[in-house]
Structures are given as C-alpha cells and as structure tokens.
Amino acid sequence: MSHTGYTVIGNVSSRAARVLWMLEELGQPYEHIPAPPRSEGVVAFNPAGKVPVLIDDGTPITDSTAIIQYLADKHGAMTHKAGTLARARQDSLTQFLLDEFDAALWMAARHSFVLPEELRHSAIKSSLKWEFERSQKTLVERFGEGPFLMGEEMTVPDIILAHCLVWALGAKFPITQHRLTDYLEMMRARPAFQRAMAK
Template identity: 35%
Template sequence: MKLYGSKNSRSLRCAWALEEAGASYDYERIWMMKGQGQSPAFKAINPAGKIPVLSDGRVNLTESGAIIFYIADKFPQGNLWPNDPLARAEAYRWFFYAVTEVEPHLWAIAQHRFALPEDKRIAALEPTSMWQLARSIRPIEKFLGQREFIAGDTFTAADIVTTHCLTWALSAKLEGPGDACLAYIGRMKQRAAYQAAMARETMEAERQEAAIAAAADSSAV
C-alpha cells in the first residue's frame, strides 16, 4: 500500500492509523503548497487533486475518515474499533463529533487565513468561527477530565481524529483546548505509533526538500 500525503495535513491521521495497525506501507509526499496536487500525474490518482490518498493496488481511496475505516477493517489486529457494539458506537460518536463539530470550524479559519485565494477570504468571519470552535471543544474537555481516552478505557480511531483536531487548534493558536485536552494530547503523542507516523512524514518531507535543493544546485552550475 502507498499513502500519498503531506506534512501538517490530514494524512497524518492515516499514517497514524497504519502505524497503530502494524501495516506495511510506502509514503509519498505531495507538496500541496508547490502545486503538486494539481499535477497530471497526481490527478490521475485523485482527480480532486487532494490528499490523503491510500492506494492498495486495487483502488485509490480518498477522504481521511474513509481511509481510517478501511484500515481498521483491513487490519483488525490494530483494534482501532472496540468489538462490543455499544463501545464501538461510543467510539463512532466521538470520531464523527470531531470531524463534524470541531473540524469544520478549524477549516473555516484556515480557509480565510491562507487556503483561499486572497480575494475570497473574509477575515471578519474568523471571530464567529473561533467562538463556534471553543463551544464545540467544551464537551471534549469535559469528557477528557474523566477518561484516559475519548471513547472510554481503550485507544480507538476516535482518538486519532480528536487528537489531530485539538493539535490543529493549538498549532493555529486557536481558542478551546483546556487543561484536560492538553494532558490528553500529551498522552496521545507519547504513543509509539503517533511518533512513527510523525517521523515518517518528517523524513519524507526532508528527503524531498533535499532532492529539490540538490537539483537546483546542479542546474545552477
């Protein structure tokens, strides 16, 4: 399998899930800020020109949530979902809470800060998105004050997306995460699979940037 991704993006969720599952995979960085997502070669893989994409030789699967669900089913030994129906439903609950109630506000802020063309950005929308984000994180803060993991006593895929969203909020200096969230983020980042996923993305980014720099130096000679 090959994961196409980029540092500081949703592809980290997929790499983390693959690492938790003990899956063997290749990683290829698509440098979105350099326009590689719009290259003919990549658009042949994903016509939308977006990451992440997981290719398993049969299909090029897009959307981080769908990819994580696929990984969880393909590698059940990773225990990304509980076996008990009620515990699994609780994990689903928090997985979808993160992607439907928290992430949209993060993305709205990012769009109007840098992702959209300048003439499409509306800076005046940010205070509203910040307020909505803080409100949506409050229930997470409450639950994490009582639990080690977001959905109960064991790590699940819900922890992957919740940690990613909370870390996104912190890195962008956004309001919301309190002491319980901060402690939770620290615990999740201590997981070997998280650290392996981060190292994989960082190593590939550094390798690609070094190759580009070397090519530029050779062409200047």
C-alpha cells in the same frame, strides 16, 4: 508504483498525518509519497486533488476518516465492531469531531490561505474560535472513564481528535480545557505518533 502493500499519498502537514499515524499504530508497512494537494500525483488518483489518498492493492481510497476507519476494520484494531452500541458511540464521536473540530479548523484555513485572497474573510475566525471553545466543553463531557475518548482503548476518533488539537495549536485556536491539554500531551508522546510526524 510497483509497491504491493499500502501507499499513502499526501504530506504530513495535511490530514495524511492521520493515515500515517494509524498505519504506525497498526504496525503495517507502507510507502509514503509526500505529494502536496492538487499535484499531478494526487489528481491521478483523486480528481478533487485532495490528500490523503491510500492505495491498497491498486485501489485508491480517499478521505482521511474513511481511510483510517477502513484500516481499523480491516486489521480488527482500534475500533468497535459494526452493529454494536459501542460502535454507534464511536461513530457518533467521530462525527462530532468532524462537525465541530475539523470543520471549524478547515474553515479557518480556507479563509487564511486556501481561498483566493479576494474571497477570504479574516473576521470569520473570531466566531470559529468561539465555536471551537464551546465544542471543547461539550466533548469533555463525552469522554469515557480512561485515558482515551472511549475509555481504556484507543479508537479511530482518538486519531482525529489528537490531530485536530495539533492543528488547532498551529492555527492559534486556544485549547481551553485542561482535560484536552493533558490528553494531547499523552497522545503526542506515543511512539507511533512521533514516527508518523517525522515523515
């Protein structure tokens, strides 16, 4: 791996999509290795076998949220400054999305194809869909004045939210709020999103 810039490990059907999208939004060059989870090329950098992994200057960084926030901080874009009230609100939105959206979708995935078949409980998905619908109503109340979550400026939680909404459609989790349907349509039209998803 002689590439000296960023290297993203993970296929676009995983949370690696968030990292690829962020790099496209930032206009940063990178190498993409579409390795699946738990493959040899992934375990070498993350013993848990999870993707994505970002290699920066020979150092691996794991967890999609940690990676995209690192990139935003490093390049001074799509984030508010640490120690400000705006950053506290941004981090609160990020955490809400991880707790209420990402967690429900991941739990549904675990009981669909991740866990060994004898440990899956498909009935759990009904309660997860109910929680997901309730969380959408809460989130819409937290939207700022503007096209993006925090208002006029696209920030880290927008990447997470849009990715979760795409994931939800694939998992047949209904998006019941018109505000979120319109938002997703806008985000999917972004050239950076389309370039990342084409990987």
